Amino acid sequence: MTHMPLKLDTLPTRRDEAWKWTDVRGRVDESAAGLSVAGLPKFTLPEGVTISEVETDDLDTDSAMAKLARNFGGKVWTIAVPEGFSSETPLIIEGLNRGHIRIRIDIAKGASLSVIEHHAGDAGGFVNIDMTVTLKAEASFDRTIVHSDPADCVRIATAHITAWNDAKVTQHALSFGGALSRIETRLAGMGKHIEATLNGAYLLDDKRHCDMTSYIDLAVPDCTIRQAVKGVVTDKSRGVFQGKFHVRRPAQHTDAEMRHDALMLSDTSEIRSKPELEIYADDVACAHGNTIGQLDESALFYMRQRGIGLAEARALLTEAFVADVFDDMDDEELRESLLVKIREWLE
Amino acid sequence: MLKINNLSAAVDDGQKTILEGLSLDIPAGEVHAIMGPNGAGKSTLSYVLTGRDGYDVTGGDVTLDGDNLLDMDPEERAAKGMFLSFQYPLEIPGVPTMTFLKTALNAQRRARGEEEMAAPEFLKKARALAKELKMKPEMLKRPLNVGFSGGEKKRMEIFQMMMLEPRFIVMDETDSGLDVDALRIVADGVNKLRSPDRGMLIITHYQRLLDYIVPDRVHVLSGGKIAASGDADFAKKLEAEGYDAYAA
Numbered sequence: 001m002t003h004m005p006l007k008l009d010t011l012p013t014r015r016d017e018a019w020k021w022t023d024v025r026g027r028v029d030e031s032a033a034g035l036s037v038a039g040l041p042k043f044t045l046p047e048g049v050t051i052s053e054v055e056t057d058d059l060d061t062d063s064a065m066a067k068l069a070r071n072f073g074g075k076v077w078t079i080a081v082p083e084g085f086s087s088e089t090p091l092i093i094e095g096l097n098r099g100h101i102r103i104r105i106d107i108a109k110g111a112s113l114s115v116i117e118h119h120a121g122d123a124g125g126f127v128n129i130d131m132t133v134t135l136k137a138e139a140s141f142d143r144t145i146v147h148s149d150p151a152d153c154v155r156i157a158t159a160h161i162t163a164w165n166d167a168k169v170t171q172h173a174l175s176f177g178g179a180l181s182r183i184e185t186r187l188a189g190m191g192k193h194i195e196a197t198l199n200g201a202y203l204l205d206d207k208r209h210c211d212m213t214s215y216i217d218l219a220v221p222d223c224t225i226r227q228a229v230k231g232v233v234t235d236k237s238r239g240v241f242q243g244k245f246h247v248r249r250p251a252q253h254t255d256a257e258m259r260h261d262a263l264m265l266s267d268t269s270e271i272r273s274k275p276e277l278e279i280y281a282d283d284v285a286c287a288h289g290n291t292i293g294q295l296d297e298s299a300l301f302y303m304r305q306r307g308i309g310l311a312e313a314r315a316l317l318t319e320a321f322v323a324d325v326f327d328d329m330d331d332e333e334l335r336e337s338l339l340v341k342i343r344e345w346l347e
Numbered sequence: 348m349l350k351i352n353n354l355s356a357a358v359d360d361g362q363k364t365i366l367e368g369l370s371l372d373i374p375a376g377e378v379h380a381i382m383g384p385n386g387a388g389k390s391t392l393s394y395v396l397t398g399r400d401g402y403d404v405t406g407g408d409v410t411l412d413g414d415n416l417l418d419m420d421p422e423e424r425a426a427k428g429m430f431l432s433f434q435y436p437l438e439i440p441g442v443p444t445m446t447f448l449k450t451a452l453n454a455q456r457r458a459r460g461e462e463e464m465a466a467p468e469f470l471k472k473a474r475a476l477a478k479e480l481k482m483k484p485e486m487l488k489r490p491l492n493v494g495f496s497g498g499e500k501k502r503m504e505i506f507q508m509m510m511l512e513p514r515f516i517v518m519d520e521t522d523s524g525l526d527v528d529a530l531r532i533v534a535d536g537v538n539k540l541r542s543p544d545r546g547m548l549i550i551t552h553y554q555r556l557l558d559y560i561v562p563d564r565v566h567v568l569s570g571g572k573i574a575a576s577g578d579a580d581f582a583k584k585l586e587a588e589g590y591d592a593y594a595a
Contacts, residue, residue, distance in 0.1 A: 296437075297400065298437055299437045299438075299439055301399050301400065301421060302433065302436070302437040302439070303439070303447070303451070304398075304420065304421035304422045304425070305397050305399075305421050305422075305424075305425055305429075305430075305431050305433075306425055306447075306448075306451035306507065306511070307422050307425035307426050307451045307452070307454045307455035307458065307511070308422060308447075308450055308451050308454050309422045309454060310420070310422070312450065312454065316439075316442055316446075316447075316450065317439070317441075317442070319441070320439070320440060320441025320442045320490075321440075321441065323441060324441060
C-alpha cells in the first residue's frame, strides 16, 4: 500500500486495445475525489455470511485497474458464504461512491448468494472497484448491479468470477452511465456444466458514457452461456459493448449466445460495439448478434393514431425494448424496482 | 361532420401527387364507402386524414365538426375522435395489449379534459367486448398484435375501436385477411357502432365487406379525386363492371 498520489500515466488509455473506447487517462485529472485513497464500502449481510478485512498483496490478474486497487485500496473486504448457504435476503453493497475498493467473495460448495450492488458516485468522484468471486461446485451467484453516477464521476467496476463445476452465475446490470464508466465482468469456467446469464442494459443521455465489457473464458465442457445487453443512447452520449467468448479446445458442447442491441435516439449519440467469438473446440453452438437501430416510425405513428402522445409512445417502445433483458430475474420486486428506474429515466 | 374540401396531397417529399382536389362530405350518422382500383390513393387518403409523416398536404382542407384537422398532430386528431383501422396493424413488441389500450384511452381522455377511466371499469369493459368479438382473453395480455394472425389483428382493430368509441372511423381494407366467419363478427361490431352522431368511411377494394356493412353512399376514387358516387347498389355495379369507366 502506497501513500504517494496515483500517477495518472498508470491509468489505461485508448492506446490499450481493451480501452480504446473508454479512455480513463483522458477523463481523469488530479482533482478527482478518491483518486489515491481507499474507498469505504458498506455491506449489509444476510445472516450466516461473514466479512473480514484481509491484508494481501496477491493479485489474480495483471490488469492495470486491479494493480491500482491493490496499491490504493488497502485491505480486501473478504466475504465468506458457508457450504450449503441459502437465504431470501441478499447481500447489499453500498458506499461505492469514491476511491479504490477491493472485495472478495468466496461461495462455498452448494451455497447460493444474491448480491445487490448500488453504484452511486460522488460529484467529481473516481471509483475503482476490483471484485473477485469464486464459486465452488454447485454454488450459485445472482448479482444485480444498479449504476447511476453524477455527470462528472468516473467509475471502473471489474469483477473476476471463477466458477467450478455445476455452478450458476446470473448477472443483471442496469446502468445510467457517468462521465466515464465501465462495468467489466470476467468469467473463468473451471469446472464443467456451468450456467451463466450475463444480461444488462444501459440508458444514457447528455454526454454520459457507459462501457459494458465482458470476457468469458471456457476451458471445460458442457457450459451454457446467455448474454443479452440492450443499449439506449441519446443527446451526445456514448455506449460501448465489448463481449468476448473464448472457447478453448476442451470446452466441447459449449452452448453460448451473445446479443447486443442498441437504440440510437439522436444523431449525435454514439455506439461502439465489438462482439467476439474465439473458438477452438469443434462441437459447440456459439452465436452472436449485434444490432443498432432507431425506434420504428410506423409503430410510433400507430400509437399516436390511438391517441398516445409522441413522448409517451417513444417511452413505451423504449421501455419495451430494454426491459426484456430483466425478464428472467427471480426477484420480482427487484425487477420491478429496475423498471421503475428505467421509467423515471424515460420521463 | 367530416368535410374534405378540394384536398391535394403528395408523397416522396412532394414529388409524387396522389390526391388532386378530392372533396367529400360525410355527415354524422352516415357510412360512406370509397372504392377504387389499386394505386388510386385510398390508403393515402386514410393517412392524410390521420396525419402520418411523409404525406404532405399541398392544398385544400379537412374539418371534423368544424375543426381543422390538418393543423393537428396525429394524437390530437385521435383525441378529437379520428380512428383509423389499419390495413396492416402494427406489432408492438413488449407492450401488453391492455397496457397499450389503457394508455391510449386515458391519453385521449386527458387531452379532452375528461377524467381517466379507472382500472376496474376499463377491465370490465374490455372483457365484455372481447367476449362479444369472440377473442381469447389471453390475447389481451399478450404484446399488441405480436404473433397474431392477420384475422386476429383485424379483430383487434375492431376491439380497439369499440373500446375507444371514436367520433369518426376510417377503415382501410378491413376485410383483407378475414374469412367469412371473422368478417361477420367484425361487421357486427362495426354495425353496433353506427349511431346518429358518428360517421364512418370504409375504404375497400372489394364489394364483399359492403354486404355486411351497408353504406349510405359509395364513391369511386380515381385519379386522386372522387370520380363517381352512388347508393349502396352502386358498389355491386362497380364489382360487376370494374373501374375502367372511371379511369383517370
